[in-house]
């Protein structure tokens with residue numbers, strides 16, 4: 001198996017399972033079967049045109065001694081017509097192939113993106129995100145290139161290779177054995193040198209991948225490099241990598257470069273030998289001059305399809321390896337959702353809740369029960385019942401967690417890094433499901449609630465704000481796609497973001513780029529709060545930012561957060577003392593276990609872990 005490395009990952013040059021990958025790939029081509037059938041016909045016409053046109057040299061030359069000019073001209077016309085048809089077919093199939101390739105690539109991209117949207121969070125947590133990105137970019141590009149340039153050419157070369165041999169046998173069977181022997185040696189040499197060059201090419205790609213990864217890391221981490229004076233050490237590492245890359249590239253290229261001249265030289269020897277023996281046969285009257293002329297042209301061209309077939313074959317194989325990676329991603333089980341309880345608008349009629357299509361602003365869970373649909377008012381009461389969870393079966397992260405957040409309560413999780421705070425919040429909105437125990441939302445097991453509706457009722461403000469390319473208004477509207485401008489502005493006001501937005505050159509229409517790079521960290525957080533505010537959910541998960549922000553912005557954020565938290569059930573991964581102090585319940589976690597819980601005053605009075613943490617005397621570990 002040949003591998004190349006891209007960035008720091010291992011990339012296959014050939015598919016593991018060629019048959020299966022080809023089957024799936026052909027099924028994509030099959031979606032445009034008439035187009036590819038037409039391309040196939042044109043490829044065959046083009047290949048046959050080249051073969052027959054060359055064959056026509058025989059009658060033309062044989063007719064010259066007869067001096068039958070009209071007949072000679074007829075033969076020349078026929079030959080020209082055959083070549084012209086071949087050229088027209090080649091032009092036709094290259095044009096259609098460009099269209100076919102883009103259709104196939106468009107379908108593959110569509111399916112991959114659709115599938116990626118449905119991946120469970122665990123896929124993004126466990127795989128480097130560059131891997132999926134390289135499927136979308138490099139692999140799709142390789143497939144597109146192979147379809148555009150290599151796929152048809154490979155088939156054409158195959159037809160020409162077989163056709164050439166057949167015609168050579170027809171023209172002169174005895175001479176052809178010499179050609180077959182040369183073909184055989186050429187083929188052996190091509191195999192040997194391409195095998196060797198692939199081996200070194202793989203080393204070269206490995207070195208290149210390492211070097212690219214290093215450059216990327218150093219460029220993105222320039223500040224750290226400068227702070228710790230690592231320039232010299234980096235230069236040394238880089239020089240070593242650069243030297244290794246030079247060595248492996250040199251060997252790979254030397255093998256690859258030797259292939260064509262060697263094959264061409266062999267074909268010259270072949271040509272010379274066949275010319276001499278053929279000439280002798282003509283003189284002996286065991287062959288005619290036309291056959292020999294046509295034959296020699298075929299022999300001259302013989303090396304070309306072999307070369308093309310091997311070179312294009314390698315490109316097609318590496319494209320199929322890319323396709324296999326894409327298909328592997330596509331075959332990942334999408335996030336399963338067996339939840340049936342949905343969030344619906346309700347209104348009160350004769351003291352009873354009834355479901356309504358109107359936007360009443362009042363919500364309830366429509367929970368299917370044996371005796372019909374039960375409407376459970378949406379309140380935001382969340383309870384964890386003896387929850388155990390591990391990301392893998394081998395290692396449990398949470399052990400017997402019990403927490404009850406009554407509607408409107410503020411729960412703060414504190415604890416050392418790795419204690420399991422984020423993991424608990426990941427379970428509440430079902431990025432992952434509990435292994436043992438359960439989580440209920442308004443009394444309904446979250447596994448019975450449709451994920452979209454569950455997540456719609458829980459907003460998250462993460463440390464990592466993630467803003468998208470688009471206007472500030474669009475970024476706020478991300479929280480609720482049908483929010484009006486007025487709702488977005490109201491949310492920004494509530495989040496304390498309105499004043500800084502209005503100071504931007506284009507206000508709410510200012511375009512944000514690259515994850516809001518044109519904003520400060522504090523402004524990005526204010527926007528994230530506004531985005532959560534526009535969703536107006538009963539439950540909120542806050543992962544407080546640890547990065548230091550100036551005191552004025554910090555105050556703005558605190559105020560924004562307080563407004564946002566008002567009237568909602570809030571789970572906070574708390575880093576600020578003020579948040580912890582104001583919480584109704586503080587949960588102290590250590591190694592996935594609750595070690596203390598209570599209000600700030602209770603826990604301080606207890607003089608336990610929290611007190612030590614609070615007074616900075618002790619760090620949980």
Ligand SMILES: Nc1ncnc2c1ncn2[C@@H]1O[C@H](COP(=O)(O)OP(=O)(O)OP(=O)(O)O)[C@@H](O)[C@H]1O
Nearest residue numbers: 125126391397415416417418419420421422423424
């Ligand atoms: N996707 C994951 N796959 C496997 N293990 C994970 C994953 N995410 C977190 N963990 C592990 O789970 C444990 C708890 O992590 P978690 O992120 O919940 O801690 P935390 O208390 O939120 O820490 P921090 O304050 O640093 O964010 C850690 O040991 C961590 O290594």
